[in-house]
Amino acid sequence: MKEQIKIRAKNLNFYYTDFLALSEVSLDFFPHQATALIGPSGCGKSTFLRCINRMNDLIPGVRVEGSLCLDGQDIYGPKVDVVEIRRRVGMVFQKPNPFPKTIFENVAYGLRVNGGRDREALSRRVEESLRLSALWDEVKDRLDQSALGLSGGQQQRLCIARALAVRPEVLLMDEPASALDPIATQKIEELIHELKKRFTIIIVTHSMQQAARVSDRTAFFYMGRLIEVGNTETIFTYPRHKQTEDYITGRFG
Amino acid sequence: MNKRFLKEKLIRAGFFVTALVSVLVLGMIMVFLFSQGLPIFDQVSVGRFIFGTQWYPTAEPPDFGILPLIAASVAVTAVSSLIAIPLGVTTAVYLAEIASPRMRGFFKPVVEMLAALPSVVIGFFGMVVFAPFLLEQLDLLTGLNLLNASIMLAFMSVPTICSISEDAIYSVPAELKEASLALGATHWQTIYRVIVPAALSGISTAVILGMSRAMGETMVVLMVAGGASLIPGSLFDPVRPMPASIAAEMAEAPFHSEHYYALFAIGVVLFLFTFLFNICADYIAGRHKQVGAATL
Ligand SMILES: Nc1ncnc2c1ncn2[C@@H]1O[C@H](COP(=O)(O)OP(=O)(O)O)[C@@H](O)[C@H]1O
Numbered sequence: 001m002k003e004q005i006k007i008r009a010k011n012l013n014f015y016y017t018d019f020l021a022l023s024e025v026s027l028d029f030f031p032h033q034a035t036a037l038i039g040p041s042g043c044g045k046s047t048f049l050r051c052i053n054r055m056n057d058l059i060p061g062v063r064v065e066g067s068l069c070l071d072g073q074d075i076y077g078p079k080v081d082v083v084e085i086r087r088r089v090g091m092v093f094q095k096p097n098p099f100p101k102t103i104f105e106n107v108a109y110g111l112r113v114n115g116g117r118d119r120e121a122l123s124r125r126v127e128e129s130l131r132l133s134a135l136w137d138e139v140k141d142r143l144d145q146s147a148l149g150l151s152g153g154q155q156q157r158l159c160i161a162r163a164l165a166v167r168p169e170v171l172l173m174d175e176p177a178s179a180l181d182p183i184a185t186q187k188i189e190e191l192i193h194e195l196k197k198r199f200t201i202i203i204v205t206h207s208m209q210q211a212a213r214v215s216d217r218t219a220f221f222y223m224g225r226l227i228e229v230g231n232t233e234t235i236f237t238y239p240r241h242k243q244t245e246d247y248i249t250g251r252f253g
Numbered sequence: 254m255n256k257r258f259l260k261e262k263l264i265r266a267g268f269f270v271t272a273l274v275s276v277l278v279l280g281m282i283m284v285f286l287f288s289q290g291l292p293i294f295d296q297v298s299v300g301r302f303i304f305g306t307q308w309y310p311t312a313e314p315p316d317f318g319i320l321p322l323i324a325a326s327v328a329v330t331a332v333s334s335l336i337a338i339p340l341g342v343t344t345a346v347y348l349a350e351i352a353s354p355r356m357r358g359f360f361k362p363v364v365e366m367l368a369a370l371p372s373v374v375i376g377f378f379g380m381v382v383f384a385p386f387l388l389e390q391l392d393l394l395t396g397l398n399l400l401n402a403s404i405m406l407a408f409m410s411v412p413t414i415c416s417i418s419e420d421a422i423y424s425v426p427a428e429l430k431e432a433s434l435a436l437g438a439t440h441w442q443t444i445y446r447v448i449v450p451a452a453l454s455g456i457s458t459a460v461i462l463g464m465s466r467a468m469g470e471t472m473v474v475l476m477v478a479g480g481a482s483l484i485p486g487s488l489f490d491p492v493r494p495m496p497a498s499i500a501a502e503m504a505e506a507p508f509h510s511e512h513y514y515a516l517f518a519i520g521v522v523l524f525l526f527t528f529l530f531n532i533c534a535d536y537i538a539g540r541h542k543q544v545g546a547a548t549l
């Protein structure tokens with residue numbers, strides 16, 4: 001059973017200087033599953049997500065306590081190579097953030113910084129990633145055009161393709177559809193269904209419906225604490241805690 | 254109601270007039286510059302003026318060929334850019350991306366103070382400190398030469414290049430930086446593959462403005478360039494850039510003499526150069542305005 005856990009957070013505390021943003025969070029993530037993180041704004045969902053690929057390292061004065069393991073290896077261990085962690089744990093951000101480069105170069109970026117030079121191999125991987133993110137047919141004739149010319153939804157799928165190109169094991173998504181229209185959102189959700197067959201997916205969402213549609217498990221955060229976690233269906237039909245119930249039924253004050 | 258309307262109109266008119274003042278002043282200077290410069294072309298053809306290699310304005314008969322002066326200006330600008338661009342841009346990258354907040358708090362004001370140094374002070378430094386040093390180290394005939402002037406000019410354009418580039422680098426959206434790091438790029442890879450390219454239009458503008466500053470600078474070249482109106486053959490030749498020529502000779506050129514007109518014509522040429530630089534800067538700044546996360 002232990003090998004089955006992809007990521008394990010144990011008693012995780014996180015501080016922004018003096019502010020305790022995550023408190024005693026213990027949470028496991030399993031391969032080939034999508035786990036949704038839900039909770040009111042400011043409860044620490046993004047903070048938790050950004051702990052997993054050590055994105056919070058960029059903010060001065062932060063501190064992590066407890067343990068967070070990827071395949072049993074402590075992500076915050078002293079000998080860990082942050083770059084290596086980030087290659088294994090990809091991330092898609094809330095706002096689409098393609099580079100002001102061509103579509104091809106956006107997807108190839110992670111390979112290039114990884115030393116990929118062979119044009120042939122790059123092309124193959126770019127096509128594979130774009131197909132995987134269901135964008136290939138829309139962009140195959142304009143790979144050398146700027147990514148900034150794409151629509152918001154296309155840009156977000158490009159960002160997903162860009163993350164997939166380095167073949168990560170885990171994909172973190174921070175409200176990936178919050179800036180998109182309903183049709184683009186639906187495309188992203190369909191995509192998540194496909195992707196979870198191959199990756200471990202952790203998705204933050206403020207939409208209850210979205211959590212219900214895309215995730216296998218759901219974790220509810222409140223004020224920096226993990227209140228409860230379980231099968232998505234169970235959480236939405238029989239929440240054990242009053243706070244969870246209030247939140248998912250929209251009765252939150 | 255009517256009164257308020259009138260007041261509104263008056264205020265608008267007031268602001269318009271104030272804005273007009275700078276336009277008018279610029280226009281007047283231009284008209285003056287051209288009216289005083291163009292008459293020389295009754296005596297000398299444009300081609301001989303620009304491409305003539307002899308500048309002997311007070312000889313009998315005089316020679317008004319400014320190619321040595323143009324060559325000197327271009328040379329000092331080019332050499333000073335070779336020094337100032339790497340220095341300015343690297344410092345900007347360091348300040349915006351690498352320096353700790355404390356280091357930044359120390360370095361930034363220092364660089365800005367460099368910009369506040371009066372050019373005559375830099376010229377003085379070049380004259381009494383750097384020129385003797387060059388003379389001694391390199392066994393030259395004179396320490397006042399192309400190299401000295403270029404280095405002093407580089408001191409003057411580094412702050413311009415650095416502070417504008419730094420602004421451009423600093424304003425690259427954090428999302429782009431995060432996107433790069435999240436893909437497993439190192440900080441260094443992120444800097445040269447994402448941040449610098451995204452800031453490139455700002456950096457180019459900075460470079461061009463810095464070059465424009467170097468080309469128009471007068472006091473420094475007057476003091477340390479050496480003053481010989483020869484087309485430079487080496488870094489150690491004394492030269493006479495256009496602004497130095499104008500400043501040195503204007504006082505002795507009789508009013509409305511050929512020499513006087515010729516100096517104004519040099520002013521016109523100089524103006525055209527810096528004007529071109531500014532057009533380039535505007536063009537580049539406008540062309541790549543859109544960087545970062547796109548609109549939805
Ligand atoms: N860079 C930061 N510095 C200080 N406090 C922060 C920072 N980012 C987030 N916080 C605080 O941490 C808490 C959790 O934020 P966040 O993880 O972004 O919440 P969520 O994604 O659930 O809306 C909030 O109270 C927020 O104000």
Ligand SMILES: [Mg+2]
Nearest residue numbers: 045046047174
């Ligand atoms: Mg958030």
